[in-house]
Amino acid sequence: MLLDDILGHERVREGLKSAAASDTVHHAMLFSGPEGVGKGAVARAFAALAACPNPSASGDACGTCRSCERILSHRPGEETRHPDVLWLSPQSSAVIKIAQVRDLLGIIPYPPLEARVRTVVIEPADTMNVEAANALLKTLEEPPSSTRFILITSRPDALLSTIRSRCQAIHFGRLADEEVERGLRAAGVGPEQARRGAALADGSLGVALERIDDPVLARGDEILGRCVAVRPGDATAALQLAADLADPKDQVPQVLEVLLRFYRDALLLSVDASERVRLTHPHLVDTLLKTVVERLGTEALLYRLALITDTQRAMTSRNIPGVLSLERLLVALLAPPGREGATAIRDR
Ligand SMILES: [Zn+2]
Known part of the structure; x- marks a missing residue:
């Protein structure tokens, strides 16, 4: 995928293209941001642009030459097929070892073989152990002009501050x-x-x-249907449902996510009944969502959203087991409105 074809991150992509056009690309860049938003794809596309002999009128790589083909066909975890694009990732263990960095540093003093500049991508850069990071540090301080580094991480705080300070920070936000x-x-x-x-x-x-392909997401409507079918205040039915939904127990976080989005939809509808655009479940407006909005109203919905997010937080930060969390949540969530105080489940 070329820079022009990548989803989102327009500011980053345009910034990189204009730096390339004006020959002001920083010798070391740190791409940081959440997992799965496209940092690697941007690094790959930018490496292709650096090596492409026929950039397009828009300032992007051509995407069709032999150089572009070899770089853009790279997949995470593989070596690239272009001699001037080096992709450093953990090999057999979970860390990038000093031997890998030493091999890299043995190549860097020599000029690139085909392209004008060589691109070195380190992904995820936070998997370099301290020795490896320190070995790289000197080169990041005084890099050869023909080599440019792109360090990729979703955990910039896990990098040595000395590494961070030598890189131009480029942040990737979440996608819409x-x-x-x-x-x-x-x-x-x-x-x-x-x-x-x-x-x-x-x-x-x-x-x-x-x-x-997550089975919980595929069953989202069914799960919500079963929740809404519980008679408000029927704690026995709520507990039985919690037991069913918590099996297997590793799916509890996804069940919570489904519930969160559903109650958020209900809240949006309770404030503005014509709302459709921002809903996750617009197809449930006239059925399940209508029932819940009529049953609860804005204030009770707000309270229920807080219960779900509290439960999510308690599960991750305090390791409260999923089954227990879901039982307490569903009893409170499926209680009739007006009982908010009595069913408070926040444990302090
Ligand atoms: Zn090309």
Whole structure:
């Protein structure tokens, strides 16, 4: 994929193109931002632009020459097929070792073989162990003019500050839901599934692609139907449902995500009944969502959203087991309105 074809990150892409056109590319860049938003794709496309002998009128690589083909066909975890694009990632272990950095530093003093500049991508840069990072440091301080570094990380704080300070920071934000949806459609996902997958991916196409076959998401409507069918205040039914939904227990986080989006939809509708655009479940407006909005009203919905996010936080930060979390949540969530105080489940 070329810079012009990549989803989102327009400011970053245009900035890189204009730096390339004016020959003011920084010798070391740190691409940081959430997983799965396209940092690697941008690095690959920028490496292609650096090596392409026939850039397009828009200032991007041509995408069709032999150089572009070899660089753009690179897949994460592989070596590139172009001698002037070096992609350093952890090999057998989870870390990038000093031996890998030493091999790299043995190549760098020599001029590139085909392109004008050599691109070295280190991904994820935070997997360099301290020795490896320190070995790289000297080169980042005084880089040869023919080599440019792109360090990629979703955890910039895990890098040595001395490494960070030598790089130009380039931040990648989350993608808009519409952009993730477009990416899913381009990957062959059907329209309805793409819309829902995007709404649950938190701005990451990578996460969306991982989750698209998730059984919980595929059963989202059924799960919500069962929740709404519980008679308000029927704690026994709520507990039984929690037990069903918590099996297997590793799916509890996705169940919470489905519930969160559904109650958020209900809240939006309770404030503005004509709202459709921002909903995750517009197809449920006249059925499940209508029932819940009529049953609860804005204030009770706000309270329920807070309960869900509290539960999510408690599960991750305090390691409260999924089954227990879901039982407490569903009893409170499916209680009649007006009992908010009595069913408070926040544990302090
Ligand atoms: Zn080209």
